[in-house]
Amino acid sequence: MYFTDRRRLIDMYLTYLGYCNRQDLISQIDIGTATASRDFQTYKAAYPKNLLLNQNKKRYEATPEFTAAYEHDIPSVLTFLTTETWPIEHKNPGFGCQHQFSLPHGMNQNYVSAITRAIANHRAVDVSYCSANSGTTHRRIHPHAIMTNGLYWYTRAYDEDKREFRNFRLSRLLETKDALDAPYIGQESDRSWVHLVTITIAPHPNHQNTKAFLSDLGLEGKPLINIRTSEAMTGFLLSSLRVDCSESQKMDHNQFPFVLLNRHELVDISSMVIAPGFMTQ
Template structure:
């Protein structure tokens, strides 16, 4: 098998593993290949791995078999970046020399087996049971509809609807012990997922140099402040606290955090008091 064919098969396997499905257009876009090449690649994959994929002619979609096991090795962060940022990794399955200059991240501890179950459930709109260890309520199994994936402070999270709690929750990938599909019909009426307003609605974060920092002019350069005193950032309500924590912004009322560790300050704290995710912002509850 030549390298081009191997790459195409790896891409097919990647989509089936992490998204649970593959359309012809997905392979054409990801592999940057023609219709004819796409047809050959799909035929070759089905010939080599007939038990791993099912084709739904009515939907014109290939679906991963219930007992699907990836035929190739994959990088977890490629799938997470694909869903969170729409970033397509063209060199999927290949070693990248540029990785040598990258700092270690917590995503290196994530396993394909767990991540792909969650990402596939998100793509297919299906519920999933996750055995999760929460910092506040210890370890237990939760039935969740994954809705969105994001990265904050070098960690990956999935936001979903917790069926048992009847509310939206954020789960850290590294704290998931296992994940397995759930039959939605067995959940009952509680499986109806309401609109996630905190994900759909946006808020503005007004940032400025920390008032106690010794060199505020240098911080103004970081914020791109030339002729204005503050910088406004728009983000989802559900992510406000995560953004402030990632940027190490002092969100306390009296700017009590160290300006060395938190060089920026949240100037519109009073406008965000009712935002649920703000409990994660540095110093938000310090006063």
């Protein structure tokens, strides 16, 4: 993980978690305890209204007046928070297309960081959310996780209005406000998140050379692959892998190179509604 300005790393932790300590810096950068302490003092000197020391918890915390000092790359931060990896800054050697297109992510740092801070501190959030079906609505949610389907980022949260756990696309947040007085409903109550299922997929039978697609999955001498995932992520995974989930397996095999073999075991999983072909019979 590479930061030319270590104050940016401190600011990232305060923005997206609401707290940071010396060990956070030491674990990410090859520095000593004394250097980490100086970094906090340097940050505090530059942005005195952004942090305070919590002696009981032995960490610095964002103040109520906190304002992010940096504009952080949101997808990179979310990748770090969900996978503990960080895209390394480097000079591009020029192997790619000179005219690559990157789809704008549409996420707002203030709204996304409100969600990640809520997860880190076990809090609910009042949000304005633009749904494709319902338009703009106001609701109180209890986020407990962040996930991606490879294109969009989502938070998994309990929706007080619907009285169930749902997935909310982070780019559709229009406003956020901490709900400090609300008892938190967390991950342990989300059965679909903690319950694991097995997905069995294989190359589409309409392909003439299935060996090529087995190679895509790193399979040698195996006709299929079993993947363990949570119920809540099942539809996302099948969608990102472009798996034909129809009962007839008649979808275009060029667009959907794999088929779902144990569809009958997954029919009662709510996230399957977004699996390719599952609803079109």
